[in-house]
Structures are given as C-alpha cells and as structure tokens.
Amino acid sequence: MFILTTIGGFGPFISGALLIKTSGQSLRTWLSDIFRIRVAARYYLAALLIPIIVIVLAGAAHVWLFDGTVTLSTIPSVVVFPFYIGIVLLFNGIAEEPGWRGFLLPHLQATQSALTASLLVGIVWGVWHLPLLILPGHSLTGVNPWIYLPGVIALxxxxxxxxxxVKGSILPAIFFHASYNVSTSYYLVGGSEGATMSLTGGSLLLAIFGTVALVLLIHYGPAQLAPVSQSIIDGSIADRTEHERERFQK
Structure with missing residues (x-):
C-alpha cells in the first residue's frame, strides 16, 4: 500500500509535466523556472517556521481549552528531524508542488485573481487527497473531511x-509542505497519531491557519497576494501566462 500511495503521490508532478510537454512548451525551461533556487532566504525561513509555530500554538491551545495532552512518544527522535524532513521533501513536496503551484496555479492566475486561483487549487488539492481519508492504515485515515478541506484551502x-x-519558484512551497507534514507528526494533539485533524485539534489548526491566510489577504490584497513591488510571475513563466491569456481570448 505504501508503494502505491508513494507512486500515486507523484501524480500532480507527472500530470503537470505531461501537460507542459503536450502543449509544446519546453519541459526543461518549466523545471528550471519552478525549481529556481535563488530566492530570498526569508521566504525559506517562513516556509519552515510557519507550520511549526501554528501547530505548536494549536497544541498549546488544545491543552489549555480542552484539557488535552501533547505527546512526543510515538514519533522519531529530534535527532533524525533533518533526515525525516528530507524524505518528506522528496515524497510529498516535490511529488505534488510542481503540479499544484508549478503548473495549475500560474495557469489559473492567467485569467483569475490570486485568491480565486488559490480557492480552485485548494479544492482540487483537497479532493485529490480525499480517498486517503478512507484508506486503511494511512496517516489521514479517519480525518474529518469538513475540517480537512477548508484547512487545505487555507493552506x-x-x-x-x-x-x-518569489515570482513562481515552488521551492518555498515545497519546504512549507514538508514542514507541515513533519510538524503534524512531531506535535500530536490529544495523544494519538492523527489527532491533529480530529474535530477539536483540526478545528484549532483550521482557525489558526485560516487567520494567517486572512492576514495575508488583507495585507497584500486578493488580486496578487504578493508584495506590490514584485510581479506575480517572472521570466519565462510570465511568457507562458501571457500565452494562456491569448488562448482564453481566442
């Protein structure tokens, strides 16, 4: 089962690559654009720290409000954290983000606002994961879908x-994706694995991540969700976006 879900996890990456290739665009250019390393360090830092801070806050709130517990007994030692996050980077972030943020997001933003594009990507992203909520033995098994889907949209x-x-590079998104997945393993709310997405723990996560998303929307605006001094998409990605606009206008 693990092998099947791992292979299937690369579906978004493979789908994005195939769509780029079949549309006549350069696959190499696309990959070099979305995996551009030269990004301001503060965005890498934000990507790593935001999930950790939010999940720690959710854990603390759960203990305070619901007399819950936080346990580290079922997770690996902190010593293996770098190794663990490296694995998650490969099998989660790199497997999915090229499809979600590397392909789907810029194509939607060719005709939609950043907020609308985010909502659409979030819905597709969440629905794509729904089968895992009923798959026996998976970490998402039994997760409340009414908590999970809005949470994915906030993310x-x-x-x-x-x-x-960062003008189209998906590397910060990959780091965020990995940090989120690892953090939910290291800070288990309620004392059992998966409890971070229980009705209480999941509601707290949704509330805090939703607040972060709302603050970003208010600060940067729904049109582009980025600093005004920076264009949403840069370089050849901008060329592809313009190409998409022309296609929709025809």
Missing part, C-alpha cells in the same frame, strides 16, 4: 503568497 492561500512572492 492553498498561504502557499500562493509564498509562490507569488
């Missing part, structure tokens, strides 16, 4: 900000 808004702020 989508935050990730749009990270991607637009």
């Amino acid at each position: 989508s808004i935050i990730l749009t900000w990270l991607t637009n702020a």
Whole structure:
C-alpha cells in the first residue's frame, strides 16, 4: 500500500509535466523556472517556521481549552528531524508542488485573481487527497473531511503568497509542505497519531491557519497576494501566462 500511495503521490508532478510537454512548451525551461533556487532566504525561513509555530500554538491551545495532552512518544527522535524532513521533501513536496503551484496555479492566475486561483487549487488539492481519508492504515485515515478541506484551502492561500512572492519558484512551497507534514507528526494533539485533524485539534489548526491566510489577504490584497513591488510571475513563466491569456481570448 505504501508503494502505491508513494507512486500515486507523484501524480500532480507527472500530470503537470505531461501537460507542459503536450502543449509544446519546453519541459526543461518549466523545471528550471519552478525549481529556481535563488530566492530570498526569508521566504525559506517562513516556509519552515510557519507550520511549526501554528501547530505548536494549536497544541498549546488544545491543552489549555480542552484539557488535552501533547505527546512526543510515538514519533522519531529530534535527532533524525533533518533526515525525516528530507524524505518528506522528496515524497510529498516535490511529488505534488510542481503540479499544484508549478503548473495549475500560474495557469489559473492567467485569467483569475490570486485568491480565486488559490480557492480552485485548494479544492482540487483537497479532493485529490480525499480517498486517503478512507484508506486503511494511512496517516489521514479517519480525518474529518469538513475540517480537512477548508484547512487545505487555507493552506492553498498561504502557499500562493509564498509562490507569488518569489515570482513562481515552488521551492518555498515545497519546504512549507514538508514542514507541515513533519510538524503534524512531531506535535500530536490529544495523544494519538492523527489527532491533529480530529474535530477539536483540526478545528484549532483550521482557525489558526485560516487567520494567517486572512492576514495575508488583507495585507497584500486578493488580486496578487504578493508584495506590490514584485510581479506575480517572472521570466519565462510570465511568457507562458501571457500565452494562456491569448488562448482564453481566442
């Protein structure tokens, strides 16, 4: 089962690459654009720290409000954290983000606002994961879909900000994706694995991530969700976006 879900996890990446290739665009150019390393360090830092801070706050709130517990007994030692996050980077962030933020997001933003594009990406992203909620033995098994889907949409808004702020590179989004997944393993709310997405723990996460998304929307505006001094998309990605606009106008 693990092998099947791992292979299937690369579906967004493979789909994005195939669509780029079949549309006649350069696959190499696309990959070099979305995996551009030269990004301001503060965005890498934000990508790593935001999920950790939010999940720690959710854990603390759960203990305070619901007399819950936080346990580290079922997760690996902090010593293996770098190794663990490296694995998650490969099998989650790199597997998915080229499809979500590398392909779908810029194509939607060719005709939609950043907020609308974020909502659409979030819906697709969330629905794509829904089968895992009923798959036996998966970390998402039993997660409340009414908590999960709005949470994914909130994360989508935050990730749009990270991607637009660095002009199309998905590396901060990949780091955020990995940090989120690792952090939910290290800070288990309620004392059992998966409890971070229970009705209480998940509601707290949704509330805090939703607040972060709302602050970003208010500060940067729904049109581009990025600093005004920076264009949403740069270089050849901008060329592709313009190409998409022309296609929709025909």
